[in-house]
Amino acid sequence: KIFRAKFSSITGPEIRKAFEKMGKPNKNWSDSVEARKILDLKIGVAFTRFQTRYFIEKYGQINQRSLVSYGPCQTPTLGFCVRRNDERDWFKPETYWTIFVTIQQPTWESALRLRWNRGHLFNNQVVTMFYNTLKERSTITCISIKKQKTTRKKPLALNTVSLLQSASKGLHIGPKETMRLAEHLYLSGFISYPRTETTTYPKGFDFNGTIRALSHDSSWGYYAQRLSQEGLSPPRKGADAGDHPPITPVSYPTRELHGNERRLYEFIVKHFLATLSPDCEMEETSAEFEINNERFYANGSHVLSWGFMDIATWHKVDEHNFPSIVVNSTLPVHKVWMESGSTQPPSFLTESDLIALMEKHGIGTDASIPQHIGNIEEREYARVEHESRVLKPSRLGYIYIYIYMYM
CATH class of the missing domain: 1.10.290.10 (Topoisomerase I, domain 4)
Known part of the structure; x- marks a missing residue:
């Protein structure tokens, strides 16, 4: 007779508990694993042979291994990387303009920067028109202040x-x-x-x-x-x-x-x-200001209790202490200015981003995701930059994905 013991950690109590509650092996589970192994092997071998011959005949030897491997999870994994790089290449930046105001009081540690409620606009003439109506103004009025306590939740258990x-x-x-x-x-x-x-x-x-x-x-x-x-x-x-x-x-x-x-x-x-620690408790402040019928805003945050962040220091909170301001008070304007910028392309895909995409789209399992990402690097389809952990497709990786896209 054969029985199966299930345990999740190699400790005495856990193993003794597993041996006290052994059950019979599940043949369906075993058969499904075996079927998956056979399918992966047959599909992988057949497509790898086909791809390698096709690539060499059409492009010559384009990698050191003279092998262009195929994998049902490896291919969409690489596809995410290629698509993100395409989005970056196709991106056309646009210039925009916005207006800032700073206010300052002698008792404050630093000036408070106010952002324009309209955000940024892509028409320079329109923003310049607004700026000209504001640049000579010497005071601004605080029309509302809201304070609320917020919570940064501690993390879930680790998977x-x-x-x-x-x-x-x-x-x-x-x-x-x-x-x-x-x-x-x-x-x-x-x-x-x-x-x-x-x-x-x-x-x-x-x-x-x-x-x-x-x-x-x-x-x-x-x-x-x-x-x-x-x-x-x-x-x-x-x-x-x-x-x-x-x-x-x-x-x-x-x-x-x-x-x-x-x-x-x-x-x-x-x-x-x-x-197992308390949540992080914060107090957040938002204020709105008006100058010549145009509205600006500023936010501040203050940690009341760090909670779990005392030990999980990689979770970051930007504290911006908000100065003491009274609603309906009039404050002197320190500076008004226009600032330009341009829209930015999506960032390169990091390993963390890629893992999230693979989980979202059901590519691989929690156990196989690391192997699939490792494969596209080892097989010269993409490279990972050490510090930033971003993935960039190689020439071979681009050709590989584009051939499938245009088949």
């Missing part, structure tokens, strides 16, 4: 896609390398299984036990101890995909971690602690 995006954007570690490191941490018994779509913690999760195990580290131990003393904030309710629990630390490393492995483990720990 694979969020891990890949965060590692690329914040740690400059590519998806394929991130999964290699995560799998090594998992096999070492330091984190839970790193391939999951779930963003909600299971019932009965031992938060306190996990936090106690993390409380002696010099980087985050102080915060873990503070959470234990002040009490945990209930985590947000995420999505249960029915696969594995979210990615969490399960034990403190019994060996010294170095380099990117240490950085990734630290991120997973701090993200976990952030999910």
Whole structure:
């Protein structure tokens, strides 16, 4: 007789629990995996042979490997990169103009810049006309001020896609390398299984036990101890995909971690602690001003309680302290000026952007997304710039996609 044990972390309690609740293997699951392997192999081999011969006959040898591989997920992944670059190439910038006003009081730390309610206009003569009616004005009136408390929600529990995006954007570690490191941490018994779509913690999760195990580290131990003393904030309710629990630390490393492995483990720990922390509370101020029947506005924000951002420092908040102003007060104008600019093309596609597009359109799975992105780089279809983590198609990548577009 054959039974199957299911567990998501390599810890004694988890494995004992799995062996106490073993079930029979699901033959349908096994057959579907085997069928997918056979289809991927046959389609991949057939199309790769066809493409390689076609490209060499038409264009000669255009890469060092003399091989133009095909993959049902690799091709649309590359297609996203090519399309974004096309959008940038086809983009035609337009010049626009706007008006700014600054006001200043002796007791203020700095001048307050006011933005035009009309935004920016693409007609220079019209903006110049408005500017001429304002440039000689010496005072401006505050007609409304609104203050409201807002909340920046703490993050959901960590799933694979969020891990890949965060590692690329914040740690400059590519998806394929991130999964290699995560799998090594998992096999070492330091984190839970790193391939999951779930963003909600299971019932009965031992938060306190996990936090106690993390409380002696010099980087985050102080915060873990503070959470234990002040009490945990209930985590947000995420999505249960029915696969594995979210990615969490399960034990403190019994060996010294170095380099990117240490950085990734630290991120997973701090993200976990952030999910059990209070939200960030802010006070936001918006004010409207009038000068010669034209309206301008200014905004300010002030953090009341940092909450989870005390540990998740990669989440940024721009504080702009708003000066003390009374409604209906008249203030001296410091400066009025026109400013020009131009519309900007869409930014290059980053790994994080590409992961989001693949998830949105169902290209690959959380487990295979890193491999597909790695493939288009290794097979010379695109290259990734290390610091910015943007993807740029190669000449081969362009030809590959355009041949399919015009077939």
